[in-house]
Amino acid sequence: MSLVADLERALGADAVLSEPAELRTYECDGLTGHRAVPRAVVLPRSTGEVQAAVRACRAHGAPFVARGAGTGLSGGAVPVAEGIVIGLARMNRILEVDVPNRRVRVQPGVTNLDVTRAVTEHGLFYAPDPSSQQVCTIGGNVAENSGGAHCLKYGFTSTHVQELLVVLSDGEAVRLERDGPIDLAGVFVGSEGTLGIATEIVVRVVPRPQRVETLLAAFPSTDAAGEVVSAIIGAGIVPAAVEMMDALTIQAAEDAVHAGLPREAGAVLLVELDGPAAEVALSLRRVEELCAAGGATEVRVARDDGERTTLWYGRKAAFAAMGRVSPDYYVQDGVVPRTRLPQTLRRIEELSQSYGLRVGNVFHAGDGNLHPLVLYDAGVEGEAERAERLAAEILEACVEAGGSLTGEHGIGVDKVCAMPWMFSEGDVRAMERLRAAFDPDGLCNPGKLLPTPRLCGEVPGPYRRHPLEREGVAERL
Numbered sequence: 001m002s003l004v005a006d007l008e009r010a011l012g013a014d015a016v017l018s019e020p021a022e023l024r025t026y027e028c029d030g031l032t033g034h035r036a037v038p039r040a041v042v043l044p045r046s047t048g049e050v051q052a053a054v055r056a057c058r059a060h061g062a063p064f065v066a067r068g069a070g071t072g073l074s075g076g077a078v079p080v081a082e083g084i085v086i087g088l089a090r091m092n093r094i095l096e097v098d099v100p101n102r103r104v105r106v107q108p109g110v111t112n113l114d115v116t117r118a119v120t121e122h123g124l125f126y127a128p129d130p131s132s133q134q135v136c137t138i139g140g141n142v143a144e145n146s147g148g149a150h151c152l153k154y155g156f157t158s159t160h161v162q163e164l165l166v167v168l169s170d171g172e173a174v175r176l177e178r179d180g181p182i183d184l185a186g187v188f189v190g191s192e193g194t195l196g197i198a199t200e201i202v203v204r205v206v207p208r209p210q211r212v213e214t215l216l217a218a219f220p221s222t223d224a225a226g227e228v229v230s231a232i233i234g235a236g237i238v239p240a241a242v243e244m245m246d247a248l249t250i251q252a253a254e255d256a257v258h259a260g261l262p263r264e265a266g267a268v269l270l271v272e273l274d275g276p277a278a279e280v281a282l283s284l285r286r287v288e289e290l291c292a293a294g295g296a297t298e299v300r301v302a303r304d305d306g307e308r309t310t311l312w313y314g315r316k317a318a319f320a321a322m323g324r325v326s327p328d329y330y331v332q333d334g335v336v337p338r339t340r341l342p343q344t345l346r347r348i349e350e351l352s353q354s355y356g357l358r359v360g361n362v363f364h365a366g367d368g369n370l371h372p373l374v375l376y377d378a379g380v381e382g383e384a385e386r387a388e389r390l391a392a393e394i395l396e397a398c399v400e401a402g403g404s405l406t407g408e409h410g411i412g413v414d415k416v417c418a419m420p421w422m423f424s425e426g427d428v429r430a431m432e433r434l435r436a437a438f439d440p441d442g443l444c445n446p447g448k449l450l451p452t453p454r455l456c457g458e459v460p461g462p463y464r465r466h467p468l469e470r471e472g473v474a475e476r477l
């Protein structure tokens with residue numbers, strides 16, 4: 001019997017998509033440059049159905065890829081051609097809200113924001129807050145170890161995951177916990193769908209802070225704003241968030257949503273402080289002083305929740321607002337030590353000039369997590385390739401500055417060949433051995449995260465050789 005027939009028998013025909021037009025929806029994630037059409041998509045409703053789908057794949061030797069909302073920005077959920085996509089959107093129930101222990105048990109297709117909505121009436125919230133939080137799923141967040149503006153103080157997804165139910169590539173369902181002799185849940189978080197499929201997730205939720213203050217400070221340049229970020233952290237203050245936008249992104253966001261961002265500024269910082277009222281009041285005064293000493297041309301504190309929401313709206317609209325100033329853009333994601341922010345932003349500007357392509361910067365400055373947006377027009381021959389090359393050089397600059405290949409968007413297929421820039425052969429081998437212990441046959445999201453010489457060549461580098469783009473390679477994964 002064919003794999004599709006087997007899947008239909010196991011899950012019912014209404015849970016299996018195999019028409020070419022239906023499959024197109026699943027050919028890429030948020031990084032639309034990498035595409036592959038799967039053989040079929042299955043939409044299970046329970047752990048048992050995920051197990052049945054995985055067992056059918058295994059019986060046919062077919063690779064499979066888990067998919068949440070498909071908002072990933074590193075090509076993690078791109079199908080392997082002729083493989084199966086296991087879409088978890090139907091598994092979107094909140095299974096348990098345990099207020100005394102501040103834990104919530106969810107299915108993987110629950111959106112990030114729905115976790116907070118489920119506990120708001122109890123004065124609690126789920127802290128990791130990717131800008132995509134209205135649509136991205138907790139399963140995708142776990143796989144990517146996603147971050148967000150407030151992760152500076154509260155920690156990334158890994159800080160909040162307590163327990164997982166995972167379907168392994170042989171179809172067995174296992175519980176992974178944080179407090180065993182080996183932190184297997186910790187191993188799973190950030191593994192980008194290569195170790196199995198999470199079908200239940202227990203996360204920690206935290207009390208809403210007593211007081212929140214949000215401050216916007218305008219500066220003549222990103223250099224000046226970057227110095228103030230270091231000064232704030234150096235003063236022993238841990239804000240809930242410190243975000244930076246440069247001139248290009250300020251203007252684009254302001255044109256799009258009219259949030260009151262200062263159009264003339266070279267850079268703005270959005271600083272949020274939260275915690276006990278007295279402590280927040282003290283920290284706020286100190287941050288205002290540091291901004292003034294650092295050359296701020298304007299410092300504005302939101303007067304109420306309405307103004308706070310508007311300021312955040314301006315920040316969170318920045319990615320989408322780029323669509324107003326450029327037909328296409330590529331989002332890079334790299335990290336540098338906070339103190340190297342000014343120098344790295346200068347390097348990005350140099351690269352932008354030499355490639356003749358504009359780069360906007362809107363990012364989690366407190367974490368040193370940059371998101372350069374490389375603007376290009378795919379309709380102009382060669383411009384997409386130049387944008388990729390420029391983005392790759394930005395990443396090289398981050399690694400050279402002592403930073404990292406990714407802050408929160410993951411390696412996926414996009415940066416798989418860049419792994420050796422940061423990790424030795426021995427490091428990669430250790431990760432491969434770990435992966436093989438979970439998935440000995442390599443059926444679970446192959447071709448992502450870990451480089452192979454066959455796919456990446458002897459001289460590794462993203463965008464020089466690329467797994468899914470090269471003719472014939474995807475079929476052989």
Ligand SMILES: Cc1cc2nc3c(=O)[nH]c(=O)nc-3n(C[C@H](O)[C@H](O)[C@H](O)COP(=O)(O)OP(=O)(O)OC[C@H]3O[C@@H](n4cnc5c(N)ncnc54)[C@H](O)[C@@H]3O)c2cc1C
Pocket residue numbers: 029030065066067068069070071072073075076077088108129130131132135136137138139140141142143144145146147148149192193194196197198199319320408409445
């Ligand atoms: C506008 C925009 C803003 C964004 N802002 C942020 C941000 O601020 N911070 C941030 O960190 N990210 C951000 N992202 C990236 C993205 O939203 C996150 O990576 C998110 O966690 C992906 O969730 P998803 O449900 O869309 O997962 P998908 O894209 O569907 O999948 C992502 C990866 O997770 C795997 N996966 C999905 N579900 C499971 C599961 N149940 N078990 C095992 N593996 C699974 C997939 O195989 C894939 O490798 C943004 C994206 C967009 C488009």
